[in-house]
Amino acid sequence: MGRKKAVLSVNGKIRDLHSLPGHYGWFTALTSFLPGLFIVLVWIIFGSNLVDNFTLAALGDEIRSLSNFDRALYMNDIHNLAIGDAISRPLTNSLNNATNFYLRTQNNLLWIFTLSAIGVSSLLAIFSFRKISPELRSRNLVERLIIIMLVISSSIAILITIGIVSSLIVETLRFLEHVSLSEFLLGLKWSPQTALRADQVGSSGSFGAIPLFTGTLLITFIALLVAVPVGLFSAIYMTEFASPNARIFFKPLLELLAGIPTVVYGFFAALVVAPVIRNSGEVIGLEIASESALAAGLVMGIMIIPLISSLSDDVISSVPQSLRDASYGLGATKTETIVNVILPSALPGIVSAFLLAASRAIGETMIVVMAAGMAANLTANPLEAVTTVTVQILALLTGDQEFDSAKTLSAFALGLALFTITLFLNFIALKLVRKYQEQYD
Amino acid sequence: MDKTTVQELIQPTIKARNVDVYYGETHALMGIDLDIAPKTVTALIGPSGCGKSTFLRCINRMNDTIPSCRMTGKITLDGEDIYSKNIDVVQLRAKVGMVFQKANPFPKSIYDNVAYGPRIHGLAADDKDLDEIVFSSLQRSGLWNEVKDRLDKSGTALSGGQQQRLCIARTIAVNPEVILMDEPCSALDPIATAIIEELIADLKERFTIVIVTHSMQQAARLSQKTAFFHLGKILEFGDTSEIFTNPRVEKTKDYITGRYG
């Protein structure tokens, strides 16, 4: 509409307009639609609170003077009655009246909001429509509106991250009231069972996180040992040797691995890989636990192969063709070219792929729960059962918990520690990627 | 002895006979016959897309790296068929070096750039030997004085003209017989171009040079022989002085006088 008027106002001579006709259209649409949307959002978020407050205000003093808890119960009954649900007290006249009032208020407010949304929108629509003239710099206005929307979206993401991190930090500080930092970071024993009664065995629990982190490192290390060579070599094969047809066939197959849910990997590890390892251990006379770091690590390695191979694939294929030509032109063989030119050029990108894969492995829970167990052993032997940070967080928070026991709070401390580590890894990875991108400009 | 007999006595280094090249369906070269004499500069000129680069890349078999590319016909280097089964491509490319249109130094140090070829071909007996090769290659490409105190700095940090001379140094470090150059100066300013032209004039004392160029002046200044390519065929080939003063084919005349199109 705005667009049409803009075009009409210059008798169809688009060149006389300050901005493109489309901008005028967007200008009208955005200025009228956004405030309306804002009002609707206000209703969705604050609407029910508003209705409750109105109802409370209308209720007599006896209800208002009740304790917080009882008042909430009373309001709850009103809500339930309003939608025809069971209520917790005999139906009295006053309750009935209150409910009716509640319903009326709800209805009225809904109307008010709807009408004001429509009203504001159309008022603004008329207003902006009238403002349209060839001189109006609607292009700049639209640009500014769009920028504001983008800023809002990105600040939401940032705010959420800050919120999560700060809640982690606060809870971790509360945990540190129970357990000292040095015990948490340097303690060698993890057994978070705090007893309910002080005279029970193990009433204090021990919160040394070292076994968890070594377990995490051990499994991650095994996983990388599997995934790095396989992923990297398959990326090299894909980019340098595979014919286009083979590439079309193999690449989706590899990426299929990335689409398998981790739970499936988990029972694959527990039901197939672990028994195979145990049996082959028996053959050579080794005692191997049925839950072992090796099984979990191997399967986790398989899981992160596609991550490594597709990221490395990207960096290897972005090595400029001219460098390959230069090397071939000097009489280098394919292998010499790969080893001497392509891999060194792609190295920062490849390393960052490894780091991203490592942080993925560190955060993985399901496979470890199913294949490596829950026992917090401090060991470097891949044939024993170990546990990881994420698995312990899971164990700590499943089931009924008191919210401020050291046991529950330790989950936050673990989470924060884990977050710091992966953040650090990702940070290095990003730095490397950036360095790599600058190289060819 | 008159002129023709002298020419017949000198064996051409490269001999192309009836060369056809296809990229998939595209017929890029048709029936190319060309003799390239030793220790001369041969210029390949012609409008864009006529197949000059394609022909150049046939001579060191760089087209092997393009999957869709197919070639028929025969090219010999010193009498040996370079497309025969028992030719080692690696050996061939050590004998026939190539300098590309856009300077493409490796993201390595200047020293490592020049040492790359000698290292993979095992040309240096020891480190001192390698130093010597690097030194003389940089010397001959006229780059030595500019880079002698920063051999360990990255080759990509040099200026465009210096990078191109580094690529030439890298090529002559493997001591080839033939150097192919595909528009080596097209990305350079006139001063850098003049330096490289001087360098090419020097290099022809030791190497056979085939150069693709879009600059008529450059072809006239540098080369002894010129081949005019047009739509995948060679329309005219002969002494540069002949072609530029007295072209036999009308199209050649139009092209070199700038009336082509």
Ligand SMILES: Nc1ncnc2c1ncn2[C@@H]1O[C@H](COP(=O)(O)OP(=O)(O)OP(=O)(O)O)[C@@H](O)[C@H]1O
């Ligand atoms: N890799 C390729 N794949 C398919 N076709 C190609 C390829 N390289 C070149 N061609 C085609 O072959 C023909 C000759 O190309 P060539 O690069 O040899 O031309 P040129 O004479 O070097 O041109 P210019 O002066 O622009 O560099 C062109 O029609 C081009 O489209």
Ligand SMILES: [Mg+2]
């Ligand atoms: Mg070309």
